[in-house]
Amino acid sequence: MITRYSTPEMSEVWSDEARINRWLAVEKVVAEVMEDREIIPPGISARFPKQILPSTVAFEETRTKHDFVAFLNVLRNAVGRPESRWVHFGLTSSDIIDTALSLTLRRSSIILTGRIMELLDDLDDLIRKHKGTLMAGRTHGVYAEPITFGFRMAAWSAAIFRASEMIEFTEPGTGMISGSVGTHANVSRDVERDVCDRLQLAPERFSTQIIPRDRHTNVILALASYGAVLEKASLDLRLMASRGEIAESFGPEQVGSSSMPHKRNPIGFENICGVARLLRSYTMPALENVAVWDERDISHSSVERVILPDAFQLADYATRRFSNLIRTLKVDSRVMEDGINCSLNCQGLVLELVRAGYGRREAERMVRDLDSGSLKSDVVIKATGIDRHFVAIRKELSGY
Numbered sequence: 001m002i003t004r005y006s007t008p009e010m011s012e013v014w015s016d017e018a019r020i021n022r023w024l025a026v027e028k029v030v031a032e033v034m035e036d037r038e039i040i041p042p043g044i045s046a047r048f049p050k051q052i053l054p055s056t057v058a059f060e061e062t063r064t065k066h067d068f069v070a071f072l073n074v075l076r077n078a079v080g081r082p083e084s085r086w087v088h089f090g091l092t093s094s095d096i097i098d099t100a101l102s103l104t105l106r107r108s109s110i111i112l113t114g115r116i117m118e119l120l121d122d123l124d125d126l127i128r129k130h131k132g133t134l135m136a137g138r139t140h141g142v143y144a145e146p147i148t149f150g151f152r153m154a155a156w157s158a159a160i161f162r163a164s165e166m167i168e169f170t171e172p173g174t175g176m177i178s179g180s181v182g183t184h185a186n187v188s189r190d191v192e193r194d195v196c197d198r199l200q201l202a203p204e205r206f207s208t209q210i211i212p213r214d215r216h217t218n219v220i221l222a223l224a225s226y227g228a229v230l231e232k233a234s235l236d237l238r239l240m241a242s243r244g245e246i247a248e249s250f251g252p253e254q255v256g257s258s259s260m261p262h263k264r265n266p267i268g269f270e271n272i273c274g275v276a277r278l279l280r281s282y283t284m285p286a287l288e289n290v291a292v293w294d295e296r297d298i299s300h301s302s303v304e305r306v307i308l309p310d311a312f313q314l315a316d317y318a319t320r321r322f323s324n325l326i327r328t329l330k331v332d333s334r335v336m337e338d339g340i341n342c343s344l345n346c347q348g349l350v351l352e353l354v355r356a357g358y359g360r361r362e363a364e365r366m367v368r369d370l371d372s373g374s375l376k377s378d379v380v381i382k383a384t385g386i387d388r389h390f391v392a393i394r395k396e397l398s399g400y
Contacts, residue, residue, distance in 0.1 A: 001313040005275070010316045013107050014309035016054040022100035023071055024052055026199070027088065030096075030177060033194040040086040049078040068093040090186035092179055094296065098211040099175035101304075102201055105219060108312040109171040115316055116164040116226075119323040120157060124400060126326055127153045131397045135245065135336035145347060146340050149331065150400065151393045156233040163226035170218040174211055175201035181295040182208040209296040213289045216304065220286035223311045224279045230318050231276035234269035237325075241266040244335045249328035268325045275318045282307040 001011075012018060031045035052074055060070035076084035088096075131150030136143045177192040178184050184192070189203070196203045204211050240246045248268050250256070256263030285307060289300035353363035 001310045005317045006313050007316045007320060009111055010108065010309075010313050013104060013111065014312070016058075017051075019100070019104070020054055020057055020071060021051050022103055023068070023096050024048065024075065026096050026100050026103075026175075026195075027075065029195050029198050030091065030191070031087070031089075033191055033198070034086075034089060036194070037191065039191070040089055041083075044079070044083050044086045047079045047083055048075070052078070068097060090179055091177065092209060094210045095177045095179065095187075098207075099177065099195075099199065099201065101216075101308075102172045102175055102211070103199065105216075105308070106171055106173065109167055109219075112312060112316055112319065113164050113168055115319045115323075116160060116167075119319050119326070120160060120164075122323050122326045123153060123157045123160070126150075126329065127157065127397065128400045130331060130333075131393070131400055133331065133333045133336060134340065136339040141239070143339065148393050148397075149333075149336060150397055152236065153233075154397055154400070156229070156236075159229045159232065160226075163222070163229045166222040167219075167226060170215075170222040172211065172215040172219070173202055174204040174215065175199055176204045176207035176211055178204075178207045178209075180209065182206070182210075210292070210300075213286075213292065213300055216300075216308070217283075217286040217290055220282050220307060220311055223315050224276075224283045226315060227276035227279035227318065230322055231273045234272040234276075234322065237329075238266045238269045238273070241269070243339065245332055245339065247330040247332070248325060249330060268321055272318050272322055275314050279311060279314055282311050 028045050028048045031040065031048065034040045035042050035045060052071065056074050057067065057070050060073050061067050064070045064073065072088055076087050079087055127150040129150075130153070131148055133149040134146060135149050135152070137145045137147035137152075175192075175196040176182070177187055177195050178189075179186045192203050206212075237246060241248070247264060248266050250264050255261075256265050256267075285303045289303055292300060349367050350360075350363045353366060354360060358366070
């Protein structure tokens with residue numbers, strides 16, 4: 001991911017240094033388990049280095065043309081002979097790579113969901129502040145019935161929370177130590193179970209030679225869905241900005257246009273809509289990654305090197321930006337309230353006319369033909385039953 005859309009904490013999780021040293025951590029746990037089970041001699045794991053530099057592995061890869069074998073060569077050199085012959089005993093590359101990837105996805109999910117909880121706190125503050133701020137509810141972009149700004153935001157909050165739960169649910173949480181083509185012929189399920197227990201992962205039931213990629217696809221789908229939820233909220237706010245109901249915070253030196261100095265555009269919310277498009281674009285290659293040849297190939301590898309770190313980076317970036325926009329949002333409640341007087345087509349008034357004895361179609365025609373432009377706000381509120389809307393909305397927002 002380009003620096004513009006990167007976040008420091010998520011960048012560190014997906015760095016080459018973190019990836020290589022997660023491989024090292026998994027290899028060490030495997031060695032420790034095998035020592036405990038007397039499969040390899042004691043003391044091998046103690047000879048493992050504390051860390052391995054990415055530059056050392058990259059140099060070795062120029063010779064091997066295989067990044068993981070390059071890592072193993074560096075590790076074996078650090079362990080030294082003759083003990084190095086017990087390193088990676090009975091394993092295949094994917095045992096370490098995929099198990100370490102599950103740890104990376106878990107860490108990324110923890111960071112992102114934590115950030116989403118912070119966003120929800122910011123949004124809840126704004127909901128409480130504006131749960132009684134009257135505004136026009138719209139369908140098809142046209143005035144429909146009165147709502148409050150807090151009521152609208154509560155729908156965003158609920159959707160964001162659902163998305164965060166899906167991100168947590170789809171995090172793979174599985175590891176594999178099954179050997180070539182996943183048969184456990186050279187490494188037992190007992191070793192796999194012990195390793196996964198120590199890493200707080202569940203053993204993959206059938207791993208072939210890799211963890212099945214539908215698990216990773218579900219992660220991308222969850223992130224894309226979350227992006228779509230942020231896009232919905234951002235699009236609503238862009239439309240509200242176009243009507244003057246809200247505005248993004250604008251710094252004293254900020255410029256909205258190179259030719260029109262009055263412009264204060266909703267660029268932050270537009271940016272988040274663009275990020276959501278990019279997140280959605282990762283779903284197709286993620287789905288195509290499920291179909292690998294036989295027990296494995298590496299067609300998925302190049303795709304995952306891009307879409308997994310980039311998707312988490314973008315989701316984290318969008319969360320941070322949306323949260324900052326919400327914290328600094330400018331709300332014009334006067335413009336919001338004026339919006340309810342531009343048209344009158346209120347279900348509440350129809351129901352009152354029906355209760356008074358008018359037929360349904362006659363009542364609807366009377367309301368449709370009524371010119372509300374000359375009515376004062378308090379008249380509209382009384383005639384259209386907005387008070388009832390407030391009672392209903394207060395019930396809906398009783399948790400705030």
